[in-house]
Amino acid sequence: MVRAANDALRRLPVWAVWLAGTIPFALLVWDTVTNNLGVDPVQQIEHRLGQTALYFLVAGLAVTPLMRLTGLSLMRFRRAIGVICFAYALAHVLAWVVMDMALLWGQMGRDIVKRPYLLFGMLGFAILTILAVTSTNLSIRRMGGQAWRRLHKLVYPAAVLVAMHWLWATKVNEVQPILWASAIAILLALRVVVRRPLAYTRPARA
Amino acid sequence: AQGLNARPSPLSTDEAPNSFEDITNYNNFYEFGTGKTDPARNAGALTTDLWSVEVTGLVDRPGSYGVDDLAPANALEERIYRLRCVEAWSMVVPWIGVPLAGVLNKVGVQPSAKYVEFETLVRPEEMPGQRRAILDWPYREGLRLDEAMHPLTILATGLYDQPMPNQNGAPIRLVVPWKYGFKSIKSIVRIHLREDQPVNTWKQMQANEYGFYANVNPTVDHPRWSQATERVIGAGLFGGRKETQMFNGYGDQVASLYAGMDLSVNY
Numbered sequence: 001m002v003r004a005a006n007d008a009l010r011r012l013p014v015w016a017v018w019l020a021g022t023i024p025f026a027l028l029v030w031d032t033v034t035n036n037l038g039v040d041p042v043q044q045i046e047h048r049l050g051q052t053a054l055y056f057l058v059a060g061l062a063v064t065p066l067m068r069l070t071g072l073s074l075m076r077f078r079r080a081i082g083v084i085c086f087a088y089a090l091a092h093v094l095a096w097v098v099m100d101m102a103l104l105w106g107q108m109g110r111d112i113v114k115r116p117y118l119l120f121g122m123l124g125f126a127i128l129t130i131l132a133v134t135s136t137n138l139s140i141r142r143m144g145g146q147a148w149r150r151l152h153k154l155v156y157p158a159a160v161l162v163a164m165h166w167l168w169a170t171k172v173n174e175v176q177p178i179l180w181a182s183a184i185a186i187l188l189a190l191r192v193v194v195r196r197p198l199a200y201t202r203p204a205r206a
Numbered sequence: 207a208q209g210l211n212a213r214p215s216p217l218s219t220d221e222a223p224n225s226f227e228d229i230t231n232y233n234n235f236y237e238f239g240t241g242k243t244d245p246a247r248n249a250g251a252l253t254t255d256l257w258s259v260e261v262t263g264l265v266d267r268p269g270s271y272g273v274d275d276l277a278p279a280n281a282l283e284e285r286i287y288r289l290r291c292v293e294a295w296s297m298v299v300p301w302i303g304v305p306l307a308g309v310l311n312k313v314g315v316q317p318s319a320k321y322v323e324f325e326t327l328v329r330p331e332e333m334p335g336q337r338r339a340i341l342d343w344p345y346r347e348g349l350r351l352d353e354a355m356h357p358l359t360i361l362a363t364g365l366y367d368q369p370m371p372n373q374n375g376a377p378i379r380l381v382v383p384w385k386y387g388f389k390s391i392k393s394i395v396r397i398h399l400r401e402d403q404p405v406n407t408w409k410q411m412q413a414n415e416y417g418f419y420a421n422v423n424p425t426v427d428h429p430r431w432s433q434a435t436e437r438v439i440g441a442g443l444f445g446g447r448k449e450t451q452m453f454n455g456y457g458d459q460v461a462s463l464y465a466g467m468d469l470s471v472n473y
């Protein structure tokens with residue numbers, strides 16, 4: 001069962017994931033040009049981009065626990081998932097800078113250092129940027145696998161920061177950010193609770 | 207529906223109002239959900255006929271008043287006001303209503319009364335947002351008596367010459383244009399005159415973020431965001447931001463109410 005699924009996944013080209021990653025953006029563009037974003041399109045665009053980034057972040061975090069729990073491997077697609085997450089995060093930040101804050105750099109700068117939710121968001125975005133920039137094969141070769149893997153564990157604090165960014169931005173305790181923060185907490189906890197099965201550890205030295 | 211034929215008022219702004227579409231589809235009315243479009247989607251279930259407002263406390267003529275008693279058709283005025291939300295967005299709304307001062311004079315405020323407290327309807331079967339304790343229902347707000355008696359302060363029963371849409375606070379709501387929108391409590395069922403300062407819902411929820419006065423003030427930030435500028439709803443994708451005005455631009459009329467007060471303390 002799991003083997004058949006993994007075989008099928010192996011035949012799925014990675015570009016299919018890249019293509020799927022463009023769908024939320026295409027829908028957003030469609031809703032924008034058809035005037036389907038309601039009274040406050042700026043907020044809709046900003047929020048939908050940010051939420052899509054979060055969904056891909058959670059998907060990326062789910063790959064390892066899914067493999068440990070079920071044996072199902074999406075590892076081939078994880079880089080694409082992560083880079084797509086970064087692309088949406090970048091678009092989210094750009095929407096904030098250009099449409100929401102209208103390039104008021106002074107106010108943005110003061111806000112970021114003063115407002116926890118913006119600080120959390122920006123720190124998370126800074127981490128995602130580092131991870132996206134070092135996502136190439138060349139970076140892995142240059143850094144060495146161990147150091148690269150250590151660097152990319154920064155996705156854990158990034159996920160926590162992103163969850164806090166949403167929680168801190170609302171006026172009352174809303175359901176959605178709490179659910180997604182819980183999902184992130186569970187995915188991180190699973191890494192501690194469900195250790196790497198022996199079979200997947202590196203082969204014993206001969 | 208037929209028009210309300212409200213009289214124009216010199217207290218109206220000459221700024222262009224937002225469209226009816228904007229005003230009725232972008233609402234903070236947590237009784238119907240926390241999303242901006244939840245009120246438009248859910249408020250249709252609210253029944254507002256046979257509405258009565260209990261007037262209690264330090265008044266000469268307490269009792270249960272109908273909407274028409276408080277805001278009779280021949281007294282209605284149109285007040286086109288700027289609305290500035292504490293979330294740093296703004297609109298211009300052509301309200302229909304009556305000065306609150308006239309209503310308070312009608313019920314006879316006793317000399318010992320210093321504050322007015324307002325309460326919103328609690329009816330979870332028609333207000334789905336109230337099925338969760340996101341706020342401590344009923345929603346409550348309050349004004350100092352001199353704020354309540356100010357000519358700019360109105361009880362509104364309509365907008366755009368039509369009866370008040372449910373999502374905007376039907377059948378009768380408060381409008382205080384120099385304060386953040388959350389002070390302008392919707393769907394009022396109780397008006398209570400009292401000697402001591404009432405606790406308003408948002409202050410009770412988070413006192414360091416929302417005060418009793420909640421005057422629009424670009425120099426006093428919300429702890430989590432700046433109040434220096436605002437986004438104008440309806441300005442389009444690249445409409446930018448405009449600078450927020452002290453007392454939402456009504457400073458000439460209301461600044462004297464707060465003479466000598468430290469507004470960074472009494473926010």
